[in-house]
Amino acid sequence: MHYVSTRGGAPALDFEATMLTGLARDGGLYVPATVPQMSADEIAALGGLPYEEAAFRVMRPFVGDTFGEQELSDMIGRAYGAFRHDARAPLKQLTPNHFLLELFHGPTLAFKDFAMQLIGQLFQSALARQGRRACIVGATSGDTGSAAIEAFRGLDNVDVFILFPHGRVSEVQRRQMTTPEEANVHALAIEGHFDDAQARVKDMFNDHAFRDEVGLAAVNSINWARVLAQAVYYFTAAVSLGAPHRAVSFTVPTGNFGDVFAGYIAKRMGLPIGRLVVATNQNDILHRCLTTGRYEVEGVSPSISPSMDIQVSSNFERALFDVYDRDGAAVAQLMEELKGQGGFTLSQGALDRLRETFASGRASEDQTRAAIARTLEATGELLCPHSAVGVHVAEQVRDPHVPMVTLATAHPAKFPDAVAEATGRRPGLPPGMANLYERPERVTRVDNDLAAIENLIRERIAR
Numbered sequence: 001m002h003y004v005s006t007r008g009g010a011p012a013l014d015f016e017a018t019m020l021t022g023l024a025r026d027g028g029l030y031v032p033a034t035v036p037q038m039s040a041d042e043i044a045a046l047g048g049l050p051y052e053e054a055a056f057r058v059m060r061p062f063v064g065d066t067f068g069e070q071e072l073s074d075m076i077g078r079a080y081g082a083f084r085h086d087a088r089a090p091l092k093q094l095t096p097n098h099f100l101l102e103l104f105h106g107p108t109l110a111f112k113d114f115a116m117q118l119i120g121q122l123f124q125s126a127l128a129r130q131g132r133r134a135c136i137v138g139a140t141s142g143d144t145g146s147a148a149i150e151a152f153r154g155l156d157n158v159d160v161f162i163l164f165p166h167g168r169v170s171e172v173q174r175r176q177m178t179t180p181e182e183a184n185v186h187a188l189a190i191e192g193h194f195d196d197a198q199a200r201v202k203d204m205f206n207d208h209a210f211r212d213e214v215g216l217a218a219v220n221s222i223n224w225a226r227v228l229a230q231a232v233y234y235f236t237a238a239v240s241l242g243a244p245h246r247a248v249s250f251t252v253p254t255g256n257f258g259d260v261f262a263g264y265i266a267k268r269m270g271l272p273i274g275r276l277v278v279a280t281n282q283n284d285i286l287h288r289c290l291t292t293g294r295y296e297v298e299g300v301s302p303s304i305s306p307s308m309d310i311q312v313s314s315n316f317e318r319a320l321f322d323v324y325d326r327d328g329a330a331v332a333q334l335m336e337e338l339k340g341q342g343g344f345t346l347s348q349g350a351l352d353r354l355r356e357t358f359a360s361g362r363a364s365e366d367q368t369r370a371a372i373a374r375t376l377e378a379t380g381e382l383l384c385p386h387s388a389v390g391v392h393v394a395e396q397v398r399d400p401h402v403p404m405v406t407l408a409t410a411h412p413a414k415f416p417d418a419v420a421e422a423t424g425r426r427p428g429l430p431p432g433m434a435n436l437y438e439r440p441e442r443v444t445r446v447d448n449d450l451a452a453i454e455n456l457i458r459e460r461i462a463r
C-alpha cells in the first residue's frame with residue numbers, strides 16, 4: 001500500500017512514513033495510490049458489529065504491513081475506550097429520513113477525537129519501534145488542538161505544540177488546551193486568524209532543515225491517518241440505514257474539508273453514498289467554489305461556529321487531485337495561483353466531476369441560531385453551532401426519498417454562549433469535565449513570525 005503526493009513531486013511512501021510525515025516535501029498532501037475496495041457483502045457484514053470491529057475492517061487494507069492485525073486491533077480498542085457512548089458514533093432521528101450522527105462523545109467533545117485518539121496510539125507505537133522522538137506541531141481553530149493535546153499529553157516520545165488564534169477560540173476549547181499539566185504540552189496563542197496559524201505550520205514543514213532538526217510531524221487534518229479514521233463512521237451510519245442495499249447521503253459541517261473528504265474516500269471504497277453536502281458558515285469559499293467554479297480567498301469573518309472559520313481549505317487539494325485525473329503538475333499550478341493571486345478557476349470538466357459527488361450550501365449566523373432553536377423545539381436535541389449549520393443546509397438541499405445523515409461535529413457544551421443565545425438554555429459539560437473552569441491555565445503568546453516560533457520550539461523540546 002503506497003501513498004503519493006497530490007503535487008507529484010515527492011517520493012511515494014508507505015502508511016507509516018505517510019502518517020509520520022504529514023505534509024509531503026513538495027507541499028502536497030498524501031493520498032493512497034489506489035483506493036482499496038469493499039464489496040457489497042463486506043459492507044453488509046459490518047451491520048451490527050461493535051464500532052471498533054467495523055473500524056478495523058475499514059482501515060486494515062490501508063495500513064499495509066505497518067502494524068500487525070492484533071496490534072492494530074488493540075490500538076483501535078484503546079483509542080475508543082475513553083468515549084462516553086458505547087456506540088461511539090450513535091445515530092439519532094430528527095425528522096422522517098433525516099438523521100443526526102453524534103460524533104461528540106469523545107474526551108474533548110468534538111469529532112476530532114475519532115482521528116486524534118487513534119493517531120496518538122499509532123504514533124506512540126511507530127515511534128517506539130523506531131526508537132525516536134517526534135515534535136508534533138499543529139494549527140487549530142479550536143477543536144483539533146484540544147483533541148491533539150488530549151491524545152498526546154504525557155506520552156514519552158513526543159512534544160506537542162499547538163498554535164491557536166489568540167482570542168478566537170471558545171473558552172472551553174482554550175481551557176482544554178491550556179490546562180493539561182504535562183511538560184510535553186505547549187499551547188501557543190498566535191496573533192492572527194486560524195489561516196495565519198496554519199500558514200506558519202506549513203512554513204515550518206517547508207523549512208526542511210528545521211523539519212529534520214526537530215523531527216517535525218503533523219497531525220493536522222492534512223494527516224492521512226486522520227482522514228482514514230474518519231471514513232469509518234460513514235460506513236457504520238450508512239449500514240445502519242440500509243447500505244449497501246440503498247444509498248445514503250451526508251451533510252458535513254465543513255472547514256478544512258477533512259471530514260467530508262473522508263466521506264468521499266468511503267464512497268470511493270464502494271459505500272453507496274448519494275451526495276456529500278458541504279455545509280459552510282459565512283466563510284463560504286467552498287460553497288462559492290462549488291457554485292461558480294472560482295476558488296477565491298476573501299477575509300475570514302469570525303462566526304459562532306469558529307471551527308469552520310477558515311478560507312483556505314487544505315484537504316480540498318485531495319479532491320482536486322482526483323478531478324484533475326491525478327495530474328500533480330496541474331494541482332501544483334492551481335496552488336501556485338492560489339498563493340500568487342489569491343484564487344484559481346476550475347476547469348469546467350473538474351467542476352462537473354466535483355458536482356457528481358459534492359453538493360453545497362451555506363448558513364448565515366441567523367440561520368444557524370434559528371436551526372438550533374427549531375431543532376430543540378421539534379426534537380429536544382441541543383445542537384452545537386457547527387452541527388446547526390449542517391442541519392440548516394441539509395434541510396435546504398435534501399431529497400426526502402434518500403436518507404440524509406447530518407454530522408453533529410461537536411457537543412453543545414463546547415460552545416455554550418452561542419447555544420444560550422439561540423435557545424436561552426446553557427448546556428452543561430458532561431460529568432467528569434466540570435472542573436475545567438477551575439484548573440490553572442498555561443499558554444505562551446507568540447507573534448505571527450516564523451523565526452520566532454521556530455526558536456521557541458527549539459528551546460522547548462526535550463532532546
Ligand SMILES: *Cc1c(COP(=O)(O)O)cnc(C)c1O
Pocket residue numbers: 110111112143144221253254255256257258259260307308386387409410
Ligand atoms: C474541525 C471541525 C469542523 C470542520 O471539519 P473539517 O474536517 O475541517 O472540514 C466542523 N465542526 C467542528 C466542531 C470541528 O471541530
